[in-house]
Amino acid sequence: MMIGLSEILELGLPLVLDPSVLLLAVVGTLTGLFVGAMPGLSSVMAMAILIPLTYRMSPQQAFGLLLPAYAAGTFGGAISAILLNIPGTGAAIMTTYDGYPMAQRGQAGYAIGLSCVYSFVGGIASAVFLAAFAPIVAHWAIRLGTREYFAVAVFGLAVISYLSSSLIKGLLGGALGLLLATVGMDVFTGVSRFTFGRAELAGGLEFVPVMIGVFGLGEILHTVDAGTREGAQLPQKIGRMLPELKHVLRCIPTAIRAIVVGMFIGIIPASGPTIGAVASYGLEKRIGKRRDQMGTGVPEGIVASETANNAGTGAAIVPMITLGIPGDAVTAVLLGALMLHNLRPGPALFTQRMDVVASIFILFFLGNILFLVFGLLGAKFFVRVLKTPQRILLPIVAALCFIGAYAARRSVFDVHVLVLFGVFGFLIRKIGITPAPLILGFILGPIVESNLRRGLITTGGSVSAFFARPVSALLLTLTLVLLFSPLLIRLAQRLHSALQRQPGKGASD
Amino acid sequence: MRHYFNSFTVTGIGALLIAAFVGRYLTNIPFAPLRAGLGPAFFPTVVAVLIGTLGVLSVGVGVAQARKQPHKTDVQPLRWRSALLIAAVVLYSLGMQYVGLLVSTAVFLFVAMIALGVRLRHAALATAAASAAIYVVFDVMFRIRLF
Structure with missing residues (x-):
């Protein structure tokens, strides 16, 4: 189960060094950079569209395409954040605060170069963390039973719902995802549920068209509805790309803090790199050497955000590969890719398909090196890409969504499912429900249902038994605290203001 | 009210x-x-x-x-461009089984670009280029029959 560096290299390197895998890694990197840089196109959309192409590939080829796209897409978001003040991906949102002012001062190239170098630093740190920590978690996960798996999945859903703009809407998205996961034959009894007589639904809703529909077509319709952007107004001068060594060295303490924060938050199921970047920027603003200048265009702001979001990428893969619980929307898509290749994430993957695990570690490492090279060499090209009008680009991406959904199984029914979920994904966005909890609920649905029912059957229907084991008790208690925290905070605030209003009591209390 | x-x-x-x-x-x-x-x-x-x-x-x-906030709503009405694009998407999914993926994709691209306000000539050029690229990548390289 425990896997060392020599074993990773021995098992994974021969598979990764295949020319087709290396070529796909370059294609994945360029796709990630392109999509990450383009506002309106997200990394998760790119991954969802790329997955059907991997249907006939080996797992190494598939992950050779997907993992570099993930790593490069996370960095790519910084390009438009710096040049346009619009984050290309959610994870680059904090990069706008210091990146855009730097670009306005004529330091766009320096800002992009710095974000590329420190995204690489964060990415490599997270690749090392993934390779070192995932086997330990997998080893520990063998001991987990049905109640623990249920608790981990419910905790993941609670975290992602909590992070939504509204807790009620986030939970509703998660619950709808759980409901969608019940479509098809019940594995315990063989009874069909919600199939409406369609043979295509007997095995449940196909993951690929649902994913492409919600994250691809739904996002496109949402962007069109919000108003498309014409060719962007870019800074006149991009300037020197490669940052000077003294500037790189100056930011090392910031980067170390960002790595720790990014990894710590990234590994929490369902929190992902975006939250890590926000937390890291917040920490830098509180304790950093140039905390007073944050937001005015200082390199530390870019480094805090970009190092943390890439440090979170590898960490987010850890719960996905070891427990089957995705760390964010992108790792949810990666989980789908594993399942598409008949690979079941969890401790068994580390014993039965160590070759796949080792190649995933190496490919993630490689992906980070590739985006450093192509990011620094090709950033000026990606700057030009930003001039592509969305009016032309979005219909082309929509067409790729259709063909992607069809390509996986060559099924017209899958295209209909894609359209249905595309429109559904658009409508839920319109009323403020973010699609990430929905997809996470859809993916975690089978884990939640089977472990809940199995747990209840073995304990004679006792709900309290779920609190009898330490890990499940801790996670379920945390879930309850998280869900009721808005209520508790409001109660505490009312109590505080009531105490302040009492005569003879005041701020001194 | x-x-x-x-x-x-x-x-x-x-x-x-x-x-x-x-x-x-x-x-x-x-x-x-x-x-x-x-x-x-x-x-x-x-x-x-x-x-x-x-x-x-x-x-x-x-x-x-x-x-x-009695006079405020946060639900914006559907823009006509989005409604047109949704209609194009639905028509595409219904029509593709009769005319094949490549033809329906080309028609969809053209209609969607026009709906989004691209000029006729630019839309035609972009549709032709994108359809050709899709054919080469999917049909020739990945051997996914698009007809």
Whole structure:
């Protein structure tokens, strides 16, 4: 189960060094950079569209395409954040605060170069963390039973719902995802549920068209509805790309803090790199050497955000590969890719398909090196890409969504499912429900249902038994605290203001 | 007049309708062929109750919001461009089985670009280029028949 560096290299390197895998890694990197840089196109959309192409590939080829796209897409978001003040991906949102002012001062190239170098630093740190920590978690996960798996999945859903703009809407998205996961034959009894007589639904809703529909077509319709952007107004001068060594060295303490924060938050199921970047920027603003200048265009702001979001990428893969619980929307898509290749994430993957695990570690490492090279060499090209009008680009991406959904199984029914979920994904966005909890609920649905029912059957229907084991008790208690925290905070605030209003009591209390 | 039409009331009513539909559907599915009543209807029932409860809460939040801000709504009407694009998407999915993926993709690209305000000549050029690229990548390279 425990896997060392020599074993990773021995098992994974021969598979990764295949020319087709290396070529796909370059294609994945360029796709990630392109999509990450383009506002309106997200990394998760790119991954969802790329997955059907991997249907006939080996797992190494598939992950050779997907993992570099993930790593490069996370960095790519910084390009438009710096040049346009619009984050290309959610994870680059904090990069706008210091990146855009730097670009306005004529330091766009320096800002992009710095974000590329420190995204690489964060990415490599997270690749090392993934390779070192995932086997330990997998080893520990063998001991987990049905109640623990249920608790981990419910905790993941609670975290992602909590992070939504509204807790009620986030939970509703998660619950709808759980409901969608019940479509098809019940594995315990063989009874069909919600199939409406369609043979295509007997095995449940196909993951690929649902994913492409919600994250691809739904996002496109949402962007069109919000108003498309014409060719962007870019800074006149991009300037020197490669940052000077003294500037790189100056930011090392910031980067170390960002790595720790990014990894710590990234590994929490369902929190992902975006939250890590926000937390890291917040920490830098509180304790950093140039905390007073944050937001005015200082390199530390870019480094805090970009190092943390890439440090979170590898960490987010850890719960996905070891427990089957995705760390964010992108790792949810990666989980789908594993399942598409008949690979079941969890401790068994580390014993039965160590070759796949080792190649995933190496490919993630490689992906980070590739985006450093192509990011620094090709950033000026990606700057030009930003001039592509969305009016032309979005219909082309929509067409790729259709063909992607069809390509996986060559099924017209899958295209209909894609359209249905595309429109559904658009409508839920319109009323403020973010699609990430929905997809996470859809993916975690089978884990939640089977472990809940199995747990209840073995304990004679006792709900309290779920609190009898330490890990499940801790996670379920945390879930309850998280869900009721808005209520508790409001109660505490009312109590505080009531105490302040009492005569003879005041701020001194 | 109070604006009860806000994102929370719409979400809540939608959730209640889904919960009601699921509840009605589950009356046809056995609840307890397994121990402790944990048959195939058990989990969807739990989820439907959760959705219904969240629906009630959402309507409650929506009504409270409407009382605080009586003339404000956060639900924007559908833009005509989006409606046109949705229509093009639906027509594409219905038409592709009759004319094949490549032809329907080309027609969709052209219609969608025109709907988004691209000039006729630019739309035609972009459609031709994109269709050719899609044919080469999917049909020739990945051998996914598009006809």
